[in-house]
Amino acid sequence: xxxxxxxxxxxxxxxxxxxxxxxxxxxxxxxxxxxxxxxxxxxxxxxxxxxxxxxxxxxxxxxxxxxxxxxxxxxxxxxxxxxxxxxxxxxxxxxxxx
Amino acid sequence: xxxxxxxxxxxxxxxxxxxxxxxxxxxxxxxxxxxxxxxxxxxxxxxxxxxxxxxxxxxxxxxxxxxxxxxxxxxxxxxxxxxxxxxxxxxxxxxxxxxxxxxxxxxxxxxxxxxxxxxxxxxxxxxxxxxxxxxxxxxxxxxxxxxxxxxxxxxxxxxxxxxxxxxxxxxxxxxxxxxxxxxxxxxxxxxxxxxxxxxxxxxxxxxxxxxxxxxxxxxxxxxxxxxxxxxxxxxxxxxxxxxxxxxxxxxxxxxxxxxxxxxxxxxxxxxxxxxxxxxxxxxxxxxxxxxxxxxxxxxxxxxxxxxxxxxxxxxxxxxxxxxxxxxxxxxxxxxxxxxxxxxxxxxxxxxxxxxxxxxxxxxxxxxxxxxxxxxxxxxxxxxxxxxxxxx
Numbered sequence: 001x002x003x004x005x006x007x008x009x010x011x012x013x014x015x016x017x018x019x020x021x022x023x024x025x026x027x028x029x030x031x032x033x034x035x036x037x038x039x040x041x042x043x044x045x046x047x048x049x050x051x052x053x054x055x056x057x058x059x060x061x062x063x064x065x066x067x068x069x070x071x072x073x074x075x076x077x078x079x080x081x082x083x084x085x086x087x088x089x090x091x092x093x094x095x096x097x098x
Numbered sequence: 099x100x101x102x103x104x105x106x107x108x109x110x111x112x113x114x115x116x117x118x119x120x121x122x123x124x125x126x127x128x129x130x131x132x133x134x135x136x137x138x139x140x141x142x143x144x145x146x147x148x149x150x151x152x153x154x155x156x157x158x159x160x161x162x163x164x165x166x167x168x169x170x171x172x173x174x175x176x177x178x179x180x181x182x183x184x185x186x187x188x189x190x191x192x193x194x195x196x197x198x199x200x201x202x203x204x205x206x207x208x209x210x211x212x213x214x215x216x217x218x219x220x221x222x223x224x225x226x227x228x229x230x231x232x233x234x235x236x237x238x239x240x241x242x243x244x245x246x247x248x249x250x251x252x253x254x255x256x257x258x259x260x261x262x263x264x265x266x267x268x269x270x271x272x273x274x275x276x277x278x279x280x281x282x283x284x285x286x287x288x289x290x291x292x293x294x295x296x297x298x299x300x301x302x303x304x305x306x307x308x309x310x311x312x313x314x315x316x317x318x319x320x321x322x323x324x325x326x327x328x329x330x331x332x333x334x335x336x337x338x339x340x341x342x343x344x345x346x347x348x349x350x351x352x353x354x355x356x357x358x359x360x361x362x363x364x365x366x367x368x369x370x371x372x373x374x375x376x377x378x379x380x381x382x383x384x385x386x387x388x389x390x391x392x393x394x395x396x397x398x399x400x401x402x403x404x405x406x407x408x409x410x411x412x413x414x415x416x417x418x419x420x421x422x423x424x425x426x427x428x429x430x431x432x433x434x435x436x437x438x439x440x441x442x443x444x445x446x447x448x449x450x451x452x453x454x455x456x457x458x459x460x461x462x463x464x465x466x467x468x469x470x471x472x473x474x475x476x477x478x479x480x481x482x483x484x485x486x487x488x489x
Binding site: 007008010011012014016017018019020021023025026029 | 195196197198258295296303304305306307308310311313314316317318320321324
């Protein structure tokens with residue numbers, strides 16, 4: 001499986017044991033669609049400590065150019081750990097809109 | 099040159115595994131596998147084998163350690179019995195899906211409850227759909243030979259699947275037999291070094307055991323099925339080459355006096371030896387009885403099985419495990435399903451025998467075969483019988 005081609009055309013083209021020889025290939029598979037909540041940052045409260053970035057189990061939080069933090073919602077599962085860990089209270093979990 | 103020795107089968111199996119120059123053994127002792135575990139540990143401790151013997155805290159750990167070791171490119175071996183295999187259950191389909199050629203010696207023992215340490219096949223049967231190749235040894239020599247064959251078959255680039263070798267607990271493992279142990283030179287000639295598809299190494303990163311979303315899971319299952327079916331070609335080739343080198347020949351389905359037999363009895367594992375004596379005695383009296391022994395359980399050898407039972411009017415299937423509330427013993431259920439589309443199929447009788455170590459004697463097999471004779475030209479009653487149950 002490669003990032004260029006998301007899935008092989010046929011079952012016979014799969015790598016043995018589904019081994020993945022390319023680093024970072026999970027990027028091709030967007031897994032954020034099943035979350036019930038998503039984090040929203042209030043940058044007025046954010047002190048740029050990066051705790052949210054460190055604690056995110058999906059590694060989907062990254063640093064923006066201004067030094068604040070944001071989650072890539074295409075991979076975020078809405079677990080709320082970032083909001084729980086953010087001691088200045090800059091992250092709020094909001095319900096997904098159906 | 100091969101050495102003719104008198105040796106306990108479990109010890110001989112451990113010696114055979116050592117001759118395969120394994121890199122890693124992770125075995126948790128459990129009766130009746132214990133002597134395999136202990137003897138392998140002794141061989142490593144004595145410095146006769148340069149291998150890592152990982153002392154694990156459970157069977158879940160032993161199979162997991164083998165999984166990791168095999169992924170790192172090591173030739174890995176484990177052995178267990180009964181509850182140990184039940185504890186491994188979670189990991190078994192992962193090893194096969196990851197195409198890791200781990201070899202396991204299984205000293206078959208009844209599964210609790212109630213607690214029973216004796217021999218039957220209720221430990222292996224629930225693992226049927228784990229995607230492993232599954233062999234049954236009939237005697238000590240087969241346990242030795244097939245231990246060595248297993249590494250070669252499992253590690254073939256066309257296969258790369260784990261193998262479980264069933265060795266009946268006590269009936270085989272604790273028996274002292276006269277057998278031939280091949281020399282190191284002979285084993286080295288038969289078994290090439292392990293060449294893994296990929297190894298876990300920082301210089302060449304690889305992800306093993308990646309997840310599969312619903313979009314691709316079906317394709318992965320198709321591969322697992324296909325690779326296991328195709329492994330039969332390699333198994334046949336490896337057995338053929340074993341025969342040429344060692345003079346002992348192996349087939350997926352063995353027959354004994356099956357030519358012209360109207361009644362066939364089918365066994366797996368050690369009971370074939372006893373059943374063959376019953377067949378001899380009945381044949382001497384002119385009864386058209388024969389024996390079929392299933393050595394290859396997965397992949398199921400449909401073609402060879404049909405060929406072996408051709409012409410029989412009654413096929414008696416001996417099961418050593420119960421599928422509670424199901425269609426009979428697991429082997430009979432498979433056999434019946436394999437024969438369903440054949441117009442000339444024999445009547446199938448199913449006996450559940452030798453459960454939890456109960457002896458099955460030559461007299462018992464003669465009695466069962468005679469029941470088969472009585473069923474010739476009669477409509478089969480169907481169902482299954484707990485043979486010898488007190489009522």
